[in-house]
Amino acid sequence: MHKIWVVLRREFIARVRTKWFVLSTVLGPVLMALFVFLPVLMASGGGRERSIAVLDATTTGFGARVTDVLNTGAPITASRMEVELVRLEDVADSLAAAVGVKELDGFLIVTDQTVADGRAEYRGSNAAAQLDMEIMERFVARALLTERLSDLGVDPQKVTQASSIPLNLQTVTIRGGEATEQSGETTFIMAYIMWFLLYMAILLYGVQVLGAVVEEKTTRIVEVLVSSLRPFELLAGKVVGVGAVGLFQLLIWAVTARLLLTQREVLGRMMGLETSAQAFPLPEVPVSTIVVLLVYFVLGYFLYAAMFAAVAAMSSSEAEARQAQAPVTLFYAIPAVVSLMAMLTEPDGALFIALTLIPLSSPISMPGRWVVSDVSLVELIGSVLLLVLGLIIVTWIAGRIYRVGILMYGKRPSPREVIRWVRAA
């Protein structure tokens, strides 16, 4: 036990002193700050009035109605241009030139077809801006509805009145049978952040274990070490040491994040942003969520670190290890990505639930599920127990591969040889 501690401490100190650690620890909060302030900066910079032309090739005066609707309701200044259908493309070309010199943001093309089957076209420099297009769509659709209803004999005045009341759907997440303060959107963002954080952290620190094992093997110091330590003590000290560096870094980040969140108004003012706390849609993180996150990070990290250590032990050089780790990384990435998709599309679906129970994918998917939906305690405990069981099996196998592999040089062992290593007493 004492020897494990000595190895752990060496690993921790050696790693914390590296440039990589210092740099990533500092850059983490910088990225976080950007994450918090960038949307606000963008929101204050964006959302300006767009000026567009409505190219009206209709024979019914629909173009005029669209122009009206856009000018009155949307943050858009629209000017109508009447054009004959046969000359449409020529005029469009000349307007495109106007967009090119930034006289216009773009232009909307409406024809009789628009009224008949809803087909319209927008060309502009902001065509890729999601928000702008959503606004445009909403208002054109409203104009279209009014047009069609008045064709059916409804008073246009009444239609405008009826359709100008916007829908406001509030989403509230239910947890443990009770409604929470969180909206559906922020819950989802939280789950995504959890997924991303775990995915990166487990992979980053798992790969560090790979590097550490290969370093000991290529510098041949491993033989000195195993003459004083059992290979398992060496492996345990190393894996826990690197993991402790990971936790330490996460802790630094967590404290900074907490400061950023609680002091965001002050900091925002310092950056010259006129904003209130409400402008940052960031949810409060309950303690239970943090506990779940940490438990799954630690277990998941151990699981993959053991695999990476075994792979490194099988390789004789860094290049070889990089090659050999590809299957493990795929093994890791595929279930992770599948669980992200499952979380996005069907957070209560059977696939996602299964992924949160299977040891390979549960470390990354379960914390996300914990946030987005109501996980029963039985399920949580079951998932953790399965993960611990998987961890024991993987560590046992990895430990055996490691024990033999670290003293083997030369050609990479065949799968059959590796199986023999595992079987050897």
Place this chain on the structure above:
Amino acid sequence: MVDQPTVEINGVTKRFAGHTAVRDLDLRVPQGAVYGLLGPNGAGKTTTIRMIMAIIAPDSGSIRLFGQAKRGRELSQKIGYLPEERGLYRKMKVIDLLVFLAQIKGVNWRQARRNAVQWLHLLGLADWVDKKVDDLSKGMQQKVQFISTLQHEPELVILDEPFAGLDPVNTQVMKDIVVELKQRGTTTLFSTHIMEQAEKLCDSVCIIAQGAKVVDGPLGEVKRRHGGNHVIVAVEQGLDSVRGLFNDRTLVEKADSYGQYAEVELAAGGDPQRLLHGLVQSGAHVTRFEIAEPTLNKIFIDLVGPSAATASASEGVGDA
């Protein structure tokens, strides 16, 4: 017990996929001895040492250290081990590295630090205590490696090919260390395929080839058993002039010519006086005539065979 051998190997066999690295090996290293484990590359020296250190387990047979059945790792505080493949953490400070390596042997931090500093001063590395291993020259790194082997004052020192890759200065440092260990009463076991070094340093040797023991015992005894009828001959005209005499199989068993002189092994019952008489009668001008013990190198080549001798001359190939 006084006569308790420090290392005792009984009937040890180790097989790797396809070949037997060590076959039914018996070996005894007396307490306080400087013991040479000799053999060509691939003879099983490193495998034997790794089994003594319990880095790998024998397939059969037993190994006892200090009369105990404990494994080398559990006794690691009493053992200093220099592996054939040298290695250090390159990014660590010299002092931190040495303290770490002592700590994993169970030495406490304070003691480990004191020992390391003392040794660094002793080997002229006082200015490098706080430098990174990477900043040291190769020769200095070798010294750091020696220190890591010896700093915890082990009772048994095991050196696997200690002279391989050393520059002349460090070769001398290493020799001095072995002599110093001997004076302190430390038991030293080292492997080598360079016979000249073994001959100078060892009290006892064990020659192994292809995993099996060929001969072992105190150096003098081994020499007496395998020789005693060797004569060194040199003549002014060159050795070709007395070729006829060397071919007389009733007198000479074998003559190895080294150009300037020849090492002659007399046939059973052959008398050195008769050889000298013959040389004088042939008209040769004898410049050297010496009844000699065979060199360890000669015994080694005789026993192991010339093919192994060629292999032993090429350095740098790792043992199996």
